[in-house]
Amino acid sequence: MRTLSSFLGAVALVALSLNLGACFGDVSQGGDDKPDAGDSCAAASDNDAVRLALAPACEGCHVNGNKPFFASLAAFESGLVYDERFVKRGDPEGSLLIKMLKGVAPGSYAQMPPGQPYEQLVASGRVTMTIAQVEAWIRDLKAPPVQLDTPSPAEFKVRRLAADEMVVSLMDQLGLTLEDFVSTSDPHWRDQAYVVNWNKFFVWPGDWAPGISGQYVSDPRSVERFEALGGGNSLEYRKKDPSFGPSAGQALVQMSQAWCGRAVDKPNNKAVLRFATLADTSTKSPDAVQKNLRNLYLRMLGQPPADAELKELYEQVYLPLEAQSTRLAWVGTCAALIRHPLWITY
Template sequence: MHAPQWRMKALVLAVLALTQGACFGDSSYQNRNDGPPDAGGGGTCAPENDNDAVRLALAPACEGCHVNGNKPFFASLAAFESGLVYNERFVKRGDPDGSLLIQMLEGTAPGSYAQMPPGQPYEQLVSSGRVTMTIAQVKAWIRDLKAPPAPMDTPSPAEFRVRRLTAEEMVVSLMSQLGLTLEDFVSTSNPDWRNRAYVVNWNKFFVWPGDWAPGISGEYVSDSRTAERFEALGGGNSLEYRKKDPSFGPSAAQALVQMSQAWCGRAVDKQNNKAVLRFVTLADTSAKNPDAVQKNLRGLYLRMLGQPPSDAELKALYEQVYLPLEAQSTRLAWVGTCAALIRHPLWITY
C-alpha cells in the first residue's frame, strides 16, 4: 500500500524535524584535561554558553531517558538549567563532591539510583568514546559554575517544543482510537490469561513493551517479535538495559507503517466496531452513498488527529487516498485512509 504524495512529503518533513533538529554530544571536550568546559566547541550543535556545552557533552549518556518524561533535563538548555544545573538537589554550586550529579556519575549516590546512567559506569562510556567529558571536567564546571540568570522562573515562549510520540503513547493511543483491546491480539484460552505472560497470536502484528507485566510468553506458539517491534518504534526495555530512542528514524517509520496497516485492518474487520466505520458500512461506496463517505472521512480525520480537516485537506484525502483504493474494495479504502492518518505528522507528533 503506497502512501500518497501529499502524505509522504508531510511525513518526510516531520522526520527531518524530529531527527536533524536534535543536538548530540559536543566534541569540545575531546583531548582536554581537567579544565572547565569550553563553550566554543566544535560539536554538531553550537553551544549557547558553558552550561549548554556541558548539556551537549553529557547528552549521549543521558538523553535516552531524560529528553521526555517527568525529568526531561536534556530537552533544551532551559530545561537543563532549571531542572538540573540550578537545582541544589542535583548540583551544589562550588561543591562538586557534595553534588548528587557527581555522585551518580561515580556510582556512589545514595538511594535507589546509585549510578547514572544505569547499566554501565560513566567512565567506561568516556573510555569507549561515547561521551567526551570526564568526571573531572564535570567537577571543574560545578566548581566554577556561575550564578543563575535572573529570569530563570519566567516562562519562555521560545522553549515551545514539538516531539514525537513515544512508543508507549503510540501503542496505547492507537488501541484506544481504533477500538482494539488485548483480546484482539493475545490468546484468551486460559481463564487466567490476564495474569500470565501473554501468548501472542501470530499474524496480528502485535506491538507491546517487553518489560510491562505480566510480560510476553516465550512459548513457541507466541509471536516472539512483539517486543522487537516495540523497540523498533523507539521503545526501551528496562529488563534488557535498552534505552528509548527519542528520534524518529527509518526503523520507527517502517514499524509504524506496518503497524498502521495491520491495526487499521483489524479495526475495520472487528465486528460491531465503530471506530473507523462510524457513519458507513463496507457496502457504502462513493457512488451509492457519497454523503456518508464524506461524513465518515471527516469524522475519522477528527478522531485520529484531534482537529477537523480543512476542505482542501479533506479533498486531498478523498481524491488521493480513498478513491484510488476504493476501486479495489471499500475495505481497502478505509484501511488505507486510516493508516494514512496514523502516519500524518499531526498524529506522530505532540
C-alpha cells in the same frame, strides 16, 4: 456587555497580583527590578484576559507541543481565537471551543480539559471564567487585525510520540484491546502461557505485563517491533530512542496498516466506520463516505480537517483504493492518518 467587561477587568487585576513577583522580583525585599523588555503582567487586551482566565484549565497541555495556544497572546489569537475551526466569531453555539468546554464536541476529544468537567473546575474555584462568560466573549469578539502577530518558533516545542504512547493511543483510537492480539479468554490467562494470534502485527513492550512470565510463549517480534518504534526495555537496560528514524517509520507503516485492518474487520467496532459501512461507496452513498471521512480525521488527529486537506485525502488516498475495495480504502485512509505529522507528534 457590562458583566463581561467587569469580569475581564477583574481577571487582569488578579493576573497582575499573582504574577507580580515573577515580573518585578521579590517585592517583599523592596527590590526595584523592572519587567524584562518592558513586558507587563497585566492583560494586554480582552483576548489576553480570556487567555489568562482559561489558562489554569488549559495550559497544562497547551503551553507547548504542536498546539501551544496558551504560550503567549500571539499564539492564543493566531492558533485559537481567530481560527474558525475552534472559535466562530459571533456564534458561540457553533464554536468547537464551547462544545469542548461543555463536553459535547464531536471526535475523540469530546471534553476539554479532559478528566474533570469544566463547570466543576469553576465550582471548585480553580477557574473563574464561566462558560456563559466565554460565550459572551465569543459573541462580542472583535474582528482580527489585518496582520496577526506571529508566535515565536521557540513556543512550538514539538516531540514525537513515544513507542508506549503509540501503542496505547492506537488501541484506544481504533477500538482494539489486548484480546484482539493475544489469547486472554481463560480467566487464569495471566498465570498461563499464552500465544499471540498470528498475522496481527502485535506490538508490545518486553517489560510490560503480561510479557513478564516464565511461561511466556509469544511472537518475539512483538518486542522487536516495539523497540524499532523507539521503545525501551528496562529488563535489558535499553533506553528509549527519542528520534524518529527509518526503523521507527517502517514499523509504524506496517503497524498502521495491520491495526487499521484489525479495526475495520472487528465486528460491531465503530472506531473507523462510524457513519459508513463497507457497502457504502462514493457513488452510492457519497454523503455517508464524506461524513465518515471527516469524522475519522477528527478522531485520529484531534481537530476538524480543512476542506482542502479533506479533499486531498479523499481524492489521493480514498478514491484510488476504493477502486479495489471499500475495505482497502478505509484501511488505507486510516493508516495514512496515523502517519500524519499531527498524529506522530505531540
